[in-house]
Structure formats: C-alpha cells, structure tokens
Amino acid sequence: MSDFLNQCYAQMHKGDIIVAYKGTINADVIADTLGLVESKLDDLLEHNLVRKKLYNVLVECLQNLYHHVDSVKYNEASQNFGAFVLSKTDTGYRISTGNMVKSDKRVVLKEKIDKINSLSKEELKDFYKFVLNNQTFSEKGGGGLGLIDMARKTGNRLEYQFSSYDEDFDFFNLNVLITE
Known part of the structure; x- marks a missing residue:
C-alpha cells in the first residue's frame, strides 16, 4: 500500500x-498544521484579504480531511491516512488534500462536486x-456545506481525482485554488 500512497502523494x-x-x-496534526501555516502566511502574505481567505479555506479542507477519511483496515499504520500540500502557484495558492474513501462513496462524491x-x-x-x-447529517457528522463553502470562498471550481486502490477503496485527491 505504501508505494501506491507515495505515488498519489507525489502527484x-x-x-x-x-x-x-x-x-x-488526527486533531493534533490539524491544530499543529494550522499554527504553522498561520505563521508562514504572516511571513509570506502582505494582503490580509488573501491570507484570511487562504486560511479559512485551509481550515475547511483539513476539517474535511479529518472527518471524512475512511480507515483501511489492512494494518495499523494505514489507518486514518491522509495527505495535504499547500503550495504557491503562478496565480495564487493551491491546497491539495488526499485520503482514502470507500469505493462505494465515489459516485455520490463525484456527483456532489460536479453539481457544485x-x-x-x-x-x-x-x-x-x-x-x-435542509441538511441531513452523515454518519460522520457532515452536512455537506464544506465543499460548497470552499467553492464560494474561492470563486473557483473544485478539482478532484480518484485513484483506485483496490475493490473497496479509492484515494480521493481534492485541489482547491485560491487566486490572488
């Protein structure tokens, strides 16, 4: 599994x-990351509006990652695996998250993002x-507002990709662009 995840992460x-x-x-990783990113953004960005938007969207992305990761039960090391990358692009910033999702969620998630x-x-x-x-909450507590909120805050389409891991799981990669 690690080679597969390393390839997905590299992409x-x-x-x-x-x-x-x-x-x-886990919650500690999310909290530590947000503290680190806030400090780095203070150094990198002089435009307060872009910094605020980027931070708010990052919070939403990391919350989604934390709440919607599906654990692969093959071994202890692979449980609750996720990945994220914050990078600077020519036109702004890019937040990329990745996590394992059950393959049977693929169609519903794709339809939700395509609608947004x-x-x-x-x-x-x-x-x-x-x-x-009118929301109903999923078994993981989500009401479906996170993805909508990301699209609203950025004004950009949500880019996504599924990579099949096995018959039960896919690696879901979400990319959110924040333009300056």
Whole structure:
C-alpha cells in the first residue's frame, strides 16, 4: 500500500511547496498544521484579504480531511491516512488534500462536486442556504456545506481525482485554488 500512497502523494506536489504532510490524520496534526501555516502566511502574505481567505479555506479542507477519511483496515499504520500540500502557484495558492474513501462513496462524491462546479456564484449562494436549512447529517457528522463553502470562498471550481486502490477503496485527491 505504501508505494501506491507515495505515488498519489507525489502527484499532489505542484508549485512551490509551503507545507506538506502525509501520515495519520488526527486533531493534533490539524491544530499543529494550522499554527504553522498561520505563521508562514504572516511571513509570506502582505494582503490580509488573501491570507484570511487562504486560511479559512485551509481550515475547511483539513476539517474535511479529518472527518471524512475512511480507515483501511489492512494494518495499523494505514489507518486514518491522509495527505495535504499547500503550495504557491503562478496565480495564487493551491491546497491539495488526499485520503482514502470507500469505493462505494465515489459516485455520490463525484456527483456532489460536479453539481457544485456547475453552479454560478449566485446559485452557489442559494444552494448553500438550501443545504443549511435542509441538511441531513452523515454518519460522520457532515452536512455537506464544506465543499460548497470552499467553492464560494474561492470563486473557483473544485478539482478532484480518484485513484483506485483496490475493490473497496479509492484515494480521493481534492485541489482547491485560491487566486490572488
């Protein structure tokens, strides 16, 4: 499994890397990462609006990663595996996250992201309100607002890719672009 995950992680590395991590995803890793990124952004960004947007979207991405990782039960080391990369690009910043998801979630997740990507700014706003008022929570506590919120805050399409690991699991890679 490690060769497969290393290949997926390597594909996430694009642009000038600010922070990169792969390993067990837990609350401490998320908190430490957010502290590190906040410090680095203070040094890198003079535009407060871009820094705030980038940080807020990163929080949402890492929360999604933490709450929606599916554990592969083959061995202890592979449980709750996730990866993320924050990098600088020519046009702004890129947040790339990756985690294992059960293959049977692939279609629903793809449809959800494709729907979000098809909506205009105004339609996204309306859809956000609709989901907020009519949401049902998943078994992991998610109501579906995270992806919508990322698209709204960035004004960009959510890029994604699934890489089949085995018949039960896929590696899900989400890329979010924050333009300056």
